[in-house]
Amino acid sequence: MKQVEVAVIGTGWCGGIRAETLSRSALVDKLHICEIRPDRLAEVKALTNAATATLDYQDIIKNPNISVVYISTTPEPTHFPIARDCLKAGKNVLLEKPIALEFWEADELITLARRNGVKFTIGYSQRFNTKIAYAKKKIVDGTLGKVVSVMVSRHLSRSLGKKIANRTKLSPAAMESTHDLDFVFWMLEPAKPVRVYSQGAYGVMKPLNGSYDCMWNTVTMDDGSVVVVGGGWNLPPSYPNYSTTWIEITGTEGALTLDGTYRDNWLNTVEGGTRYPMSTMPGEQVDHVFAGQMGPETIHFLECCMLDRPVMVEPVHARMVMEAYTAADLSAERNEPVSLPLDNEALARIAEWNRR
Numbered sequence: 001m002k003q004v005e006v007a008v009i010g011t012g013w014c015g016g017i018r019a020e021t022l023s024r025s026a027l028v029d030k031l032h033i034c035e036i037r038p039d040r041l042a043e044v045k046a047l048t049n050a051a052t053a054t055l056d057y058q059d060i061i062k063n064p065n066i067s068v069v070y071i072s073t074t075p076e077p078t079h080f081p082i083a084r085d086c087l088k089a090g091k092n093v094l095l096e097k098p099i100a101l102e103f104w105e106a107d108e109l110i111t112l113a114r115r116n117g118v119k120f121t122i123g124y125s126q127r128f129n130t131k132i133a134y135a136k137k138k139i140v141d142g143t144l145g146k147v148v149s150v151m152v153s154r155h156l157s158r159s160l161g162k163k164i165a166n167r168t169k170l171s172p173a174a175m176e177s178t179h180d181l182d183f184v185f186w187m188l189e190p191a192k193p194v195r196v197y198s199q200g201a202y203g204v205m206k207p208l209n210g211s212y213d214c215m216w217n218t219v220t221m222d223d224g225s226v227v228v229v230g231g232g233w234n235l236p237p238s239y240p241n242y243s244t245t246w247i248e249i250t251g252t253e254g255a256l257t258l259d260g261t262y263r264d265n266w267l268n269t270v271e272g273g274t275r276y277p278m279s280t281m282p283g284e285q286v287d288h289v290f291a292g293q294m295g296p297e298t299i300h301f302l303e304c305c306m307l308d309r310p311v312m313v314e315p316v317h318a319r320m321v322m323e324a325y326t327a328a329d330l331s332a333e334r335n336e337p338v339s340l341p342l343d344n345e346a347l348a349r350i351a352e353w354n355r356r
């Protein structure tokens with residue numbers, strides 16, 4: 001059987017999931033892992049029986065036998081240099097979102113991947129959520145008619161909000177609703193976003209990094225449909241990294257409501273109180289089965305590389321999503337709608353932010 005050597009760089013929460021998934025796959029000849037925290041490196045090495053474990057990602061770059069690399073590092077400014085070096089070395093790359101922090105970085109990664117003829121994708125795992133896949137199918141096969149509106153409401157527990165908000169100034173639109181903007185734009189293809197109006201509200205997160213607790217983004221598409229995506233990260237402590245979603249899609253011929261609140265799995269213990277297991281955004285390994293999206297997403301990318309199939313998330317799409325959430329941040333700051341694609345004046349303002 002054909003097998004490949006793969007690597008995971010950054011084996012924290014998500015990278016740990018990816019490494020464990022890969023370690024279970026018959027498609028993987030050898031798994032290599034890289035992590036700058038020696039204790040976590042040792043833990044994941046023991047869990048996955050990795051062939052090699054290193055503190056320096058250059059060891060992955062230098063190993064010509066490794067053809068597929070998953071980059072799951074934080075803080076987010078590490079994404080660009082590590083992805084750039086991997087793509088330059090001719091590796092196929094799955095990079096966790098965000099694709100980059102600046103547009104020129106995203107453009108450089110896209111160009112490098114094209115030039116080197118390698119696969120490059122972004123980890124928008126929600127595309128592998130079976131409910132989201134079903135919604136896409138029902139839109140594409142015409143069951144709902146012409147889509148008129150899409151509403152996504154997502155809230156995370158504040159422990160996750162704090163983890164994300166502590167390491168970067170990125171907003172809930174950029175760090176959380178990014179997943180929802182990605183899959184809604186994908187569902188509505190070939191329609192494109194043309195205008196974003198966003199409002200944010202402060203709560204518990206402001207003292208941590210000045211960020212909103214919640215942002216609600218209204219996006220107008222060029223076919224006239226309207227998208228409303230709300231994302232927040234201030235729910236009280238709950239199941240570790242609890243995420244709850246409610247989705248409503250209306251069309252001229254039908255409507256689809258998707259309940260992603262996970263209230264159908266209710267664990268109640270004396271020690272932990274009410275918990276909703278398997279509710280995190282990536283999902284989790286449950287003994288022999290993966291409950292959620294990151295496991296299937298990890299294997300899907302490996303199969304794309306081995307069978308030369310198209311990737312699920314085109315990096316140019318991730319760049320469009322990046323433009324939409326950046327417009328949302330600008331809109332919330334200015335208290336007025338922002339047009340897409342971003343014009344020179346908006347780009348200048350964003351460049352100013354990035355210099356701060």
Ligand SMILES: NC(=O)c1ccc[n+]([C@@H]2O[C@H](COP(=O)([O-])OP(=O)(O)OC[C@H]3O[C@@H](n4cnc5c(N)ncnc54)[C@H](O)[C@@H]3O)[C@@H](O)[C@H]2O)c1
Nearest residue numbers: 010012013014015034035036072073074096097125281282
């Ligand atoms: N798809 C999803 O559902 C989903 C969910 C959560 C997070 N994410 C994304 O995944 C990424 C990882 O998030 P996380 O929650 O797993 O973060 P994490 O902080 O738990 O793990 C990141 C790991 O990267 C390591 N690291 C940092 N620099 C490194 C380097 N140069 N070389 C090797 N290792 C390095 C850190 O030590 C840490 O262990 C983030 O960018 C986040 O946006 C995606």
